[in-house]
Amino acid sequence: MQEHHVVVVGGGFGGLQTVHGLKGVPTRITLIDRRNHHLFQPLLYQVATTALSTSEIAWPIRHLFRDRPEVSTLLAEVSGIDRTNRTVHLTHGETVSFDTLVLATGARHAYFGNDAWEKHAPGLKTLEDATTIRRRLLLAFERAELEKTEEVKQAYLTFVVIGAGPTGVEMAGMIADLAKKVLPPEFRNIDTRKTRIILVEAGKRVLPAFTEELSEYSKRALEKLGVEVMLGTPVSDCTEEGVKVGDHFIPARTIIWGAGVQASPAAQWLGVKADRAGRTEVGPHLHIPEDPNIFVIGDTASVQQADGKAVPGIAPAAKQQGDHVAKVIKARLTGKAEPAPFKYVHKGNLATIGKRAAVIDFGKIKLKGVIAWWIWGLAHIYFLIGTRSRLAVAWSWLWIYLSGQHSARLITQRDTLKDEAQPVGKTL
Template sequence: MEQNHHVVVVGGGFGGLELVNDLRGAPVRITLIDRRNHHLFQPLLYQVATTILATSEIAWPIRHLYRDRPEVMTLLGEVQGVDRLTKTVTLANGQAVPYDTLVLATGATHAYFGRDEWAPVAPGLKTLEDATTIRRRVLLAFEQAEIEEDPARRDALLTFTIIGAGPTGVELAGIIAEMAHRTLPGEFRRIDTRQSRVVLVEAGPRILPAFAEELSAYAMTELGKLGVEVLTGTPVTDCTEAGVRIGDSFVPSRTLVWAAGVQASPAANWLGIVADRAGRAIVDQHLTAPGNPDVFVIGDTASVKQENGTPVPGIAPAAKQQGAFVARVIRARLAGQPMPKAFRYRHQGSLATIGKRAAIIDFGRIKLKGGLAWWIWGIAHIYFLIGTRSRFAVAWSWLWIFLSGQHSARLITQKETHRREE
């Protein structure tokens, strides 16, 4: 096996795992590097942040996933750079990992548009740590409001602001509003959680801009029914511990969540190639880095155009398709066969939920909304989870919430050292 072609994959997300899975049986040995020991099902991460699911229900140890694949080695480490001349990947501990073929699937993180000082007060949602931080802040806000004597401070504690109205922002706003208005009433004695404000801010003219206008309008209506205040057309200009400034208006709010933008990993800098405005490495139609045929870049790290000239979206299905495509390219090269045609993204539809009983689905010609869309959304997500146990656990959690209205993961389990709790 040591003589086999060595494929190094950096990143254990959707694209990286799809690639490793599709190389099963190929004459290769694989080293999979990730700075975390688990694969994360990010589409349901917001449900961990909003007390619906536990962390173990949407994350799986990478080593466990490949325990029956002796050709796959897993390394826990953070990549610091790539040397294209020596064909090595350098880790933070100084270790150099040689490769024959390199695949960078390192994902993206939050983008604050040059205002990184907002990060401590307005965390984004990309990791399990982010989700548990947001969950803790949301739950603590209610607890602190229960003992707060000052009405103004109590109102600020009961105001939750989500910045960015893409699917993540809309889903977060809907669930927090449902929790405040339907789940928690009756559990507190001094406050009425139904008086909470959930504010969703979008700098653009409408929420969910990637969806058809009719579905965006439906989502607006459903959010209104849940009590969410939606502010569009005005950007956020400042975020502080005390609240958020939206245009010229200041909203006192002690819990802010950032869902407004993403920034790709520094993969383009490692390779010395051109990146787009979001930092994504611009690759060719075979997903290889210009001038580096043995280096592929996929998922949120890559910028590749569709046939209509628009970029392939940074979503899980796109990353999985790219991972599968690169696996075919590698197989063809090793077998001396013709290369597959250029990568072609097949859009499988856009989905988003608004609360626990409504959703929207955009399949292009077919558009669905309401309860039926919610059931289809749920079935689709359960199908793509890894393992029978996770599928059963998530399905049971959703059924319990649907029938009882109670969330099962409302535990405050961590303490932040960088933020003073009052």
């Protein structure tokens, strides 16, 4: 009898947890991802804001499964799925057959029908996004140093972050710390402390997933760092010259998008129903209603809880879903009873504001300030992969905390989206 073949598409939290959960199960596993690394997305903003380097939050997928001979890894991108013939189609023309398929293909940022904004306002989902944003941040200060016109100089020193969820809040706080505490001694023609950091949110408060008390504390903490918080008015346009918030135009040469996400095209590949964000609708065991051997998890899936609320698109949820799918597959292959339907257990919400404050909501336990920041840091270090990464990140944070210096501030590549259109004007 041919060995059962499980194909997992996506090497994020959900996909990796599925593969980990299938250890010891009599099956052959193929893991497909269009990048060769697993990324710890919750710390991606710290790469974008020069606090951490890329190697501290990402690991080669092949290395992670080097001791699992039943696991094969393919560096490839999926272009479609043939449910009838049980094959996954790759962009280079190859196909991979499957008995069980797990789609954990994540999500990208969504611009609510204004895709042209992406050129001017990159989002933050990949290492490439993070290094692009980091490059633009640093180049903005360099160009301001060269600029003679005061109006243009101020536009370079204005940074707009769109969306006040955890990513937007954390990004705005770190940019403020960089501009107002790290960089001032290093420039001669500009005072980086005069940098404007503007956080724009269409809703009524920052961090809407937190309690109103913690949300209000976060707003005050941001304002204490020098961040201008604009609430209640959506962005109506993004250009290379700046951002239009309602009817008000803000000249700004660096814009960062954190206002929405769009699921991968998994539902289109499968020809099944999806919600407004493109997430595939799945049943109690996280497989599509049309096929019990095709599972969809993580940001790609629309999973409803018993109370009717959707399971949030966060790392702990994806890991729990991956673990559940692995248990279902294991039960089927070993002839045991399937587990109870998936039930999401919310562990809490965490967000950091700058380098000395955070908010934590564990339900009955709610914390804010420095103590919350230390707990936030310890929690993130715990979930990193490998002793080396934990030590590296812990050391980087300790160095920043004690010295106030960010070490990952190299500009290593031209930004073709802006550099060619807006040349510096002279050669150094």
